[in-house]
Amino acid sequence: MRPTLQATIEALDLDLSPGTLANRVLTSITPETSILTISVEDPNRVQAALIANELANQLIFTSPTNLTPQQQIQQDLLQAEITALGEQITVARQAIQRVDQQLDQNPSAEEAATLRDERADLLEDLSGWQQTVAELSISLSTVDSQTNTLRVVESALAPSEPINNNSLRNALLAGLLGVALAFGLALLIEYLDNSIRTTEDVRIAVELPVLGGIIRFGKRNETYAEKLITLNAAGSTAVEGYRALRTNILFGRENPLRRLIVTSARIAEGKTVTASNLAVALAQSGVETVLIDADLHRPQLHRVFSLDNHIGLSTLFAKPLTGQAGFTLQELYEVLQQSSQPHLRVITSGALPTSPAEWMGGKHILALCKQLEEMLGVEAIIFDCPPVLAVTDSVPLGSAVGASVLLVVEAGKTRHESLIRAVEQFRQVGVEVSGVVLNRLTARTSSYYYYYGYGRYSKPVGSESRAR
Template sequence: MELRDYIRILRKSWVLIAVLLFVGIGAAAGYSILQTPKYSSSAKVFVSTSGGTTASDLQQGNTFTQQRVKTYADLATTPIVLLPVITELGLDVSSSDLAKMITASAPLDTTLIEISVTNVDPTLSAQIATSVSESLTLAVENIETSTSDAANVSPVKLTLVQHAEVPQKPVSPNIPLNIALGGLVGLALGIGLAVLRETLDNRIRNERDVELITDVPILGGIVFDPKASERPLIVHDDPRSPRAESFRTLRTNLQFLDVGRENRSFVITSSIQSEGKSTTAANLAIALSDAGARVLLVDGDLRRPKVHEYLGLEGAVGLTDLLIGRAEPEDVIQPWGKGDLFVLPAGKIPPNPSELLGSDALVNLIGEFNRAFDVVLFDAAPLLPVTDAAILARTVGGTIVVCAAGRTHKNQLKGAFTALGNVDAPISGVVLTMLPTKGPDAYGYGRYGYGYGYGYGDTSVPAATS
């Protein structure tokens, strides 16, 4: 994925990301509040060696001291040091439990040992740190004396140079740090889930998803209309609406498609049902007629015909009657509206739709229609459930594939193109339907010419819409 894909994912899933961000912050804050505050206090011990007056002796002594400091720091958490501390302070803990509270460190290139104690009692932490430092000095003196020369003088001396002070503020929990870490974890989890969800989402969402599947041009986009079932003929019912304008834009793009070719018939189909192919065909036919073209809209869906219902026409006779030779075109083609729009319903549903659509009779009819009309539009059945549309598509001038955003899966659209490719059907382009009007996948009219005129053939300028 590219950077713009991640930006789109963030815009699309910002609610999920924000929720997990606040959940992480809340969890970290709750954890911090439930934790018992702990305090830390430190004491410092200086390690030195005796003997020697020359510079060489002093240098050797300093080197010897630095080498022993690390050993003495490790000695601070051993029972030989801690047991006297437990006795002195009357602690009810074992030496191993006490060692867990103590941290002894020796800064690099120094002869200092810093002893830190963390405890829930600030006073006790200071007392333990001081007591451990004092016990360490005695333990080292006894050890070094027992291994020194006959004079029983320790060559090493430990001096408590900084007593531990009672801390005023706890060192844990670190509420700001915990909240920051919780927020980062929540943010990372939210972004990860958003990317995972987008990766697993196999549906067509926008033009880019189509472009990743095929090089076929996108002829236009139709925005989602929640009232589409109530007013399917939006170009006729509300010609000033933005959705109606998108059909006029589609009309303009179709008029410039393969200019000059003789076969001006197109099949309008889709991968699966309920993608808006029939309403697209009807509205496009009305838009072409409004532009002055002589248009024939043929209901080629011989399984679930819808065109006659949308246009309010009688559908008892139609294409099937022509294909079996029971009627003539002038007997079944019906005019519609005030323009040059004519409609050929599907007629009675036959038992063999595929055979009828693949017959020579249909090829002859298409030739007659191309001579009599400027544009012929066939509304065909979906490509994946049946082969009707593929059979019809190989005999016309072009195929327009309707794809519903948010509904059609990518493999379904691929399957539709594969079905058309298997019969060498010419593909003119893709029309995206049900595009959202808000959000990162929102449809932008500007890409397809909205705002740059209403296509040739219009004689009036529509009123402004909001």
């Protein structure tokens, strides 16, 4: 700190020693942020502001803002590998598109078989490269997080009134006590924290694989539509995470998942954003996909895809089934809405029924799944369901249609006991839980993450001045 004080004295030509200046400076950190506030006492209110601002400038100038040589080498190598793999991924996608175009031209049975084999090989290569990029990107974000990025958020202004000496002394004592209490509380929280952060945490809690990891992206005030990054930010790390998740779902088991419930233990863990981006990723690989808003408490898919919600799933629930056929084609087409992504159609919630759970376990939902698959050639049906510990609609749904479950877990937030209870809800009725998505990974949590390769839930008097 002394070099910073000395540099400030020299820059402003102050007639003070570093020790004297240090006694006039008070710093504090805003709780739950990385904001450092610098307060300065001085008989001259204008000079108080000048000193506070210059201290901030000198802190930025003297702080180590660069990576160490070893970290820089690691960063360069990681970036080079990601770039090279990105080029291979682009070439593979172009090759897959060419194969798809050839398949659309009705080749002979022998040629079609050869093309399908070629496509499978390309998808396997693509899967491996995408997983590697996701792993490397997580490592790169961890290295990047070690760099210093100090900047001035708000410059100090000269105060309009002086501050009393006793008030300053009391504020300083209160501040020191607050820091001590905050430090003790931070240690206690860290000690008591039993949230899910790593693949090992998931394995210990519920013995399930982690099928994907999604880096935290976007801002809190972003709309749902802006979080549809598989459409809007094709080259981002999070998008590669969704693509790796897609690959694990398609190829990470003997029989690909055809009916999938996406849910979470509790609210606000990102299950709707995960379901939506996964559905887009599946459609982008040519899989005929239908995404269904089965959250008939707080539906959001119509907002994600900017679709009409006057009719939807509840519309079908209100219609009688016509014998073994179930619904008519006209009734199905009435509720199926084409998204902006080819191969992806969406069934929104429609008007909210009074007892959603009763419909989720009935014949209507099973008839819908069968007809989508048998009559319309749908290859993947994804249900966006409400959090299972808030309402249990997804449990009878999974049992009725034989769907597997993908649990979205917010890294560093979802607690062990919540994850265990959520999984038990499904296992008790024989519904398979295929795996977990670690969502909103940060530098703190992502350094532990590696791909395996493969409240209530309802509708929603002194002469001195101080400058800061």
